[in-house]
Amino acid sequence: MRTHSGLAVSLALGFATLLAPSNETTMFRGGPAHLGVYESRSAPTLSKVVWQFKTLRAVVSSPAYADGTLYVGSADHNLYALKASDGSLRWKFQTDGSVASSPAIDQGRVFFGSIDGNFYAVDAQTGKKIWSFATKGERRFTAPGIHGAMPRTEMMADPFDVFLSSPTVSGDVVYFGSGDHNVYALDTRTGQVKWSFATGDVVHASPAVVDGVVYIGSWDRNLYALDARTGVELWRFQTGADTVIYNQVGIASSAAVANGIVYVGCRDGHFYAVDARTGKLRWSHDNHKGWVISSPAVLGGKVYFPTSDGTRFKALDATTGALIFNIANKAVSFSSPAIVDRFAFFGTSDGWVHKLDLTNGSITAEFRTDGNRENSSKYIGPDGKIKDNVYPDFTLDGMILGQNHLYSLGAVLSSPIAVDGVLYFGSMDGNVYAVN
Secondary structure, eight states: OOOOOOOOOOOOGGGTTTTTTTOOOOOGGTTTTOBBBBBOSOOOOOOEEEEEEESSSSOOOOOOOETEEEEEEEESSEEEEETTTOOOOEEEEOOOOOOOOEEEEEEEEEEETTTTTTEEEEETTTTOOEEEESOOOOOOOOEEGGGGGGGGTTTEEEEEOOOOOOOEETTTTTEOOTSSSSEEEETTTTOOOEEEEEEESSOSSOOOOTEEEEEEEOOOOOOOHHHEETOOOEEEEOOOOOOSSSSOOOOOSOOOOETTTTEEEEETEEEEEEEEOOEEEEEEEEOTTOOOOOOOETTTTEEEOOSSTTTEEEETTTTTOOEEEEESSSSSSOOEEEETTTTEEEEESSEEEEEEEETTEEEEEEEEEEHHHHHHHHHHHHSSBOOOOSSSSBBBBHHHHHHHHHHTTTOOOOOEETTTTEEEOOOSEEEEEOOO
């Protein structure tokens, strides 16, 4: 196990009195507010594999936990229910496409979406289908000459649009976004549509639901606040435009809501704090073209997130946006941080999971996936950073090939969760890991 030190900046956070009351792990980011804070009897040390379960393809989905069972999707088209203590298979449910959505569990039902364009409710004990709902079809964000790829006039699907919207359950309603541009609210018991709301583009962010309001971003650049009961738009906040026409726009990050503020990252290179009631900008932070794809974590008056480009992990004052610390990663991160006690856990595209001490911004432990062990010599240099040969050229084909190279490293795009001292997460090497 390797460790290294990061930027040491003492924060005097007083974590003993600041832990959020978020022991739920039944949906993405731990609950409807998406705070990313998990109660656990201890913080995992990342020193020992408790178990690992091999699916047949990559695992983008983030796990959810309920009643001793871990639920997680795979690109092999299945949703898996695994015994959390030993990783043994309880059941699997097959769809007709990759399950890149993270499941939500409520009242004995598991809710999730598939790239096949359907949204499912299955029995949590047996894996039997209760109902399914057909959207108008999934698709990725598309644009001409995506990210500057040649030829510049060709419409291209974005290879970095990797997640599906993960559902949030509040009351008897399940909320999620779709590649068909809509946000949906369905009755959890029947799957009947309570309302739908049309945005201007793909919706792959996951909805935060707080105090009767749904907060969700779209690839159309807007963050929306919708009435949770009716779907009526309350306000929208527009993020930045792309002046270079490389399609650096849109919201893939899932919003977190705390103390009347909505926090969300964007592909325009900024991180935003927006007033939850009015939709007015409180503050923004410039990541100097660095995307924020992950969902931020919020605790103790501070907000935490990693970036993609720029390869950073940052802590900002939640009220003012002032930078508290800014440490370097060795690779990009799409993985949302999970906070346990005074530590944040997150994955990076080089196949490592990191444990970061929030009191001083230092990395205290790391875990290496099987994919990294097997393939790091091909694409990672002596300095621990990804080599230039990962992306062979500036075409869409070159970007897809480069993504496949990174995925072979066991990239961790999945967001970890912590339960009873164990960290659970998926990897692009096809494994679901349980590490303590």
